[in-house]
Amino acid sequence: MTLRVLIVDDERLARAKLRGYLAAEPDVEVAGECGSGAEAVAAIRQLHPDVVFLDVEMPAGTGFDVLAQVGAAAMAVVFVTAHDEYAVRAFEVEALDYLLKPFDRTRLRRALARARASVRPLTRIMVRAGDRIRFVPVEAIDWIEAADNYATIHAGADEHLLREALVRLEARLDPAHFSRVHRRLIVNLDAITGMRALTHGDQEVVLRTGVRLPVGRSHRTRFLELIAGRRPP
Numbered sequence: 633m634t635l636r637v638l639i640v641d642d643e644r645l646a647r648a649k650l651r652g653y654l655a656a657e658p659d660v661e662v663a664g665e666c667g668s669g670a671e672a673v674a675a676i677r678q679l680h681p682d683v684v685f686l687d688v689e690m691p692a693g694t695g696f697d698v699l700a701q702v703g704a705a706a707m708a709v710v711f712v713t714a715h716d717e718y719a720v721r722a723f724e725v726e727a728l729d730y731l732l733k734p735f736d737r738t739r740l741r742r743a744l745a746r747a748r749a750s751v752r753p754l755t756r757i758m759v760r761a762g763d764r765i766r767f768v769p770v771e772a773i774d775w776i777e778a779a780d781n782y783a784t785i786h787a788g789a790d791e792h793l794l795r796e797a798l799v800r801l802e803a804r805l806d807p808a809h810f811s812r813v814h815r816r817l818i819v820n821l822d823a824i825t826g827m828r829a830l831t832h833g834d835q836e837v838v839l840r841t842g843v844r845l846p847v848g849r850s851h852r853t854r855f856l857e858l859i860a861g862r863r864p865p
Contacts, residue, residue, distance in 0.1 A: 638681040669693030753806035759792035814848035
């Protein structure tokens with residue numbers, strides 16, 4: 633899988649150094665470069681990169697201003713800066729990593745390793761059960777429900793509260809097996825055993841556990857296309 637990267641830094645030499653490091657990585661494609669926050673917002677919306685290497689202090693806005701406009705849910709964000717005082721704030725906005733200039737090739741590769749892991753589809757999800765940590769295989773998940781900035785994972789009779797927004801979790805799940813059916817719901821397509829038509833044209837899916845979930849009208853067309861295109865097991 634090729635990582636499509638966007639470089640955002642107001643310093644031309646800093647962009648060139650990072651671009652040179654990335655050129656040595658066979659699975660990395662530099663999709664674009666930006667020298668300001670305004671350029672970055674436009675490029676992210678147009679290019680949809682997997683990873684953004686984002687400077688903090690730039691003319692007419694900061695890296696945090698960029699994220700406030702585009703969000704960080706559908707991409708991995710690595711802050712690149714010479715200032716260490718922004719580290720706590722970076723992780724508060726769920727940045728993947730924080731590179732302090734000057735960094736070397738080894739440190740960059742550690743950040744890339746984390747980026748690769750974050751953009752590939754999840755095979756299992758780490759959850760807490762009391763003072764223990766468990767790993768739930770994604771195929772065991774029936775459905776996932778938004779709970780403010782958390783998500784509740786339903787796997788059979790078990791429920792797990794995960795500190796991750798639904799939109800960010802959705803971006804990490806395999807779209808061939810998981811689909812949004814409602815603004816607050818993601819369903820494992822393999823867990824669906826049927827569908828029911830309701831009044832006023834509404835529909836719901838029936839899961840292997842017997843749970844019934846509504847299909848939101850704004851998500852119905854895409855969801856039905858996915859169901860129609862699946863081969864029977």
